[in-house]
Amino acid sequence: MTLMKFASRVVLASWALILLVAMPTAQGQGQQQEKRLIVCSTTQVADFARQVVGDRWRVACVLAAGQDPHLYEVKTGDAKLVAQADLCLENGWHLEGNDWMRKLAKDAGKPIFSCLEGVTPLKLTEEGADVLDPHAWFSPKNAAVYVANIEKAVSGLDRDHAAEYQARATLYRAQLRTLHLWIVRECNRLPLKQRRLVTSHDAFNYFCREYGFTAASPAGWSTGQEAGGGVTPQRRRAAVESIRKFGVKSIFVETSVNPKLIRQIAADAGVQIGGQLYSDSMGEAGSAGESYLGMMRENVLTIVQGLK
């Protein structure tokens, strides 16, 4: 054997030893880097969760962009996803029709938090029943409460990184304030008497309360058949009358609701469709409404332009 061959064997043996010594450490690091999983019911909640946890956790969402949480039917894959979760987050107040997210978490024995904890509710009295309107995220002030609740939930499970979650949440709340003040400025361009918002279903009450609008819609707070939900002839008639009485220029369809009914009402009342609003679900990845800030921005621009 030549000297070269011998030297190469020495180098090879050294590398083999180094690998042998280093391998268990690398495996250990791999295990440490296994990220925890948050499973969220709606796209808005998932976006808020991502803003708080960054890349520290994996965030998954049961609903896809454009899906209606009121009517969603749970699939086998959802139960499997929730079974892997370290934490489940729901909107709450029955936005998830028949509380499907809470049931999924309960069946899998996973902790679940409602993001609405601490929000001042809008009470709706529909067909003699009191209902808490669950569409609270349409006010950025309430979105700040969602973020605070998520921060509390993840910090409770991962105290080591609580300062990091707090830093992200503080930054995001500052962005929510900027969004809120921008909406105030945009809405200032519309005279109060023109602020009549007619949409597919009663999802925009918090937005309307915050920015001085009056809401009207042919369907109640839910697109499903819960008390106060769904389309009734009386609601449909009232929506058409309201459009005519107040000279509403445009009415709006929602991304997560079938637009057929609103199109019929627009034809009956002789008004135009002002555009499509992101409502119970955010937009597809790559669209302007793929984030909460983006969906609110696009909605406000569409509303102000349509009602001017």
Add this chain to the structure above:
Amino acid sequence: MRPLLALALGLVVLGSVQAYMSFVNGLPKYQSVLPVEAQASGQFRLELTLSQDAQPDAFEAISLLVTLPRQGDRMIIRSEEVISCADPIVIDSLAGFVAGDNELFIQVGVGDVGFGEAASGPVVLKPAAIRIQLFRDHEILVQETLWGAPGEPIQGKVVIRVPEIPQQDKASDHEH
């Protein structure tokens, strides 16, 4: 025989690397010597005058925050309560200033802005301001006003240069 020799030599190589690393790690650590900042002499008093009440909003619980960022974010005031603008906020015997450059970070919340249910017209977004006055031994050292963007909290830093009082002046002060 040869594979065993190769393995033995490999171990020698590894051992040498290990020994070298231990030697390097065992060397005394370099420690940067930072100049010790002398505490500024004199009695400091801070006066803050608000253009409107300081109050938290839906996005942040803090109504007023004053810190010294260069002294490890030393907290001077942190409040989550509504603070009236009727009277200036006075902090006597303020400690923590050093001779030379100092910074004061100030954040003032301006409360919630919105139309509300009884809205009757456009929301007027007003800018808020805070006047900062720092005195040393009753002599004004800094006077500055910070403004916030309309409707937004005030946030800013004030740079304060604190000159050291010459020894003879200190001595003459004591004689008085």
